[in-house]
Amino acid sequence: MGMLRAVDKSVIIAWGFVVLLLATASIVLQTGSFFSSQYLLQQLQIATFLGIVASGAMVVILLGHIDLSIPWIVTVGGMMSTAAAGWWDPALAVPFGLLAGLAFGVLNGVGVAFLRIPSMIFTLGVNTVAQGLMVLHTGGFAPQDHATDLMHFLAVGRTVGNIPNAVFVWVLVGLLIVFMLRYTPLGRYIYAIGNKEGATYLSGVDTRLVIIGCFAISGVCSALAGIMLAGHTTKAYQAMGDPFLLPAIAAVVLGGTNILGGRGTYAGTIAGVILITILQSILAVMQMPEAGRQVIFGVVIVVMLLVYGRGQRVQG
Numbered sequence: 001m002g003m004l005r006a007v008d009k010s011v012i013i014a015w016g017f018v019v020l021l022l023a024t025a026s027i028v029l030q031t032g033s034f035f036s037s038q039y040l041l042q043q044l045q046i047a048t049f050l051g052i053v054a055s056g057a058m059v060v061i062l063l064g065h066i067d068l069s070i071p072w073i074v075t076v077g078g079m080m081s082t083a084a085a086g087w088w089d090p091a092l093a094v095p096f097g098l099l100a101g102l103a104f105g106v107l108n109g110v111g112v113a114f115l116r117i118p119s120m121i122f123t124l125g126v127n128t129v130a131q132g133l134m135v136l137h138t139g140g141f142a143p144q145d146h147a148t149d150l151m152h153f154l155a156v157g158r159t160v161g162n163i164p165n166a167v168f169v170w171v172l173v174g175l176l177i178v179f180m181l182r183y184t185p186l187g188r189y190i191y192a193i194g195n196k197e198g199a200t201y202l203s204g205v206d207t208r209l210v211i212i213g214c215f216a217i218s219g220v221c222s223a224l225a226g227i228m229l230a231g232h233t234t235k236a237y238q239a240m241g242d243p244f245l246l247p248a249i250a251a252v253v254l255g256g257t258n259i260l261g262g263r264g265t266y267a268g269t270i271a272g273v274i275l276i277t278i279l280q281s282i283l284a285v286m287q288m289p290e291a292g293r294q295v296i297f298g299v300v301i302v303v304m305l306l307v308y309g310r311g312q313r314v315q316g
Contacts, residue, residue, distance in 0.1 A: 010256025014271035018278055025282045041162060047277040048166040049225050049232075051270065054248045055170075055177050056105075056221030058269045059214045061252050062181075064194045064261025065119035067218045069108055070248060072130035074241025077101045077226025079134055082145035082236045090148040097227045098220055104130060105219020109212030123215075134238070143236055151231030166228055173221065178266045190214060194261025246294060251276045 053070060060067045081097030088096075104126060111122040137143075147155075157165045181187035189210045192200040201207045225244065230236040249259075255272030257264025283293050 010254075011265070011268045011271050014254055014256070014268065014275050018271070018275050021275070021278050021282060025285070041164070043274075043277050043281055045156075045164040045166055046281075047273050048164070048170040049229055050244060050247055050251060050277060051170045051273040052173050052221050052225040052228065053244045054251045054269050054273050055173050055266075056218030057248045058252045058257055058264060058266065059177065059181075059190065060119070060218045061249070061257055061259055062190050062194045062261055062264055063211060063214055064197070065112060065211070065214075066249070066259075067108060067123050067215065067222075068120060068245065069104060069123040069127035069130060070218070070222050070245050071239070071241035072127045072134065073101050073104050073219055073222040074226040074229070074244055075134055075236070075239060076104060076130050077223025078230035078236035078240055079137065079143055079145075079226075080223075081151065081227045082143065082147055082230055083137070085148045086145045090150070093148045093151060094227055097223050101219040101221075101223020101226070102216055103219070105216040105222075106212060108219065109215035112215065113208035113211040138238065146235050147231045147233075151227055152234065153231070155228045155231030166232075169224075169228065173224070174266055174270065177217075181266065186210065186213065191262055194258070194263070246298060247276045247280070 053074065057067060057070065077097040077100060080100040081093040084096035085093040108119070108123050108126050111117050111126070112119045115122070153165060154169055155164075155166050159165055160168070181190065189200065189205050189207070192203075192205070193207050193210055197207055222241065222244075226236070226241060229240055233240075251272035252264070252269055253259050253272070254275055255264070255268030255270070257268060279296070280293065283296070
């Protein structure tokens with residue numbers, strides 16, 4: 001119960017910062033547009049891409065690991081889906097993009113679980129491999145393939161009122177993650193491994209398969225975000241996933257997930273994603289350079305690491 005109260009407190013604080021940011025920006029910039037429904041819906045649509053990436057990142061972080069291959073797996077998802085539409089059939093675009101992300105996720109999991117290479121090192125290497133493959137695929141130039149109608153529909157279409165379809169995709173991903181974490185043995189194993197992997201292994205759980213499964217989920221989520229982003233911009237492009245790594249990690253830890261593993265809820269991740277998205281929007285309005293934004297995200301991660309690293313790791 002103490003862990004639940006701590007997480008709930010983190011969620012409340014995150015949402016409090018969202019309101020504070022909007023109010024402060026409205027006062028400083030002397031505009032009330034930050035609270036308009038049009039602005040909030042626009043930010044919600046932008047948040048969906050980061051939210052889907054953060055969903056996979058959270059699952060890996062709950063294990064006590066980290067996935068640094070997110071940027072180029074996002075790019076792989078976008079490029080392979082558009083390429084499949086040009087090579088074969090537009091109907092295969094989304095499945096092929098997801099399959100490519102799954103393959104890289106499984107590769108990450110095998111390297112961490114079986115080869116016992118630290119996740120930070122191995123996933124960074126896989127990120128470089130993915131980058132090299134995509135540069136080889138495009139010859140170093142912008143790819144000529146275009147997103148399919150389905151990808152565009154999922155990313156920017158509106159079916160129910162004025163709510164973007166991308167929001168419903170994020171909701172579906174979130175519901176699947178919540179169901180897995182709360183109601184399946186896999187969810188319990190994830191929290192247990194994050195608290196004490198050795199004890200979990202001795203209790204009879206094949207921790208290696210759990211680790212592979214979590215990295216696979218992260219790969220699929222990153223690829224899905226790439227597919228959605230390609231649908232949003234109508235085509236894939238080099239390094240399209242670069243802006244997502246630090247914001248995704250920052251969103252997860254801001255939402256109360258212990259970056260050392262074993263503690264966190266998806267409600268907190270949602271709050272963290274909205275907070276980061278609003279912060280990015282306000283910094284853009286204030287014409288903050290990209291380098292300054294990255295510094296802010298990095299500082300957030302370091303501070304939260306220090307806070308959680310000194311706390312007691314309690315099993316959820």
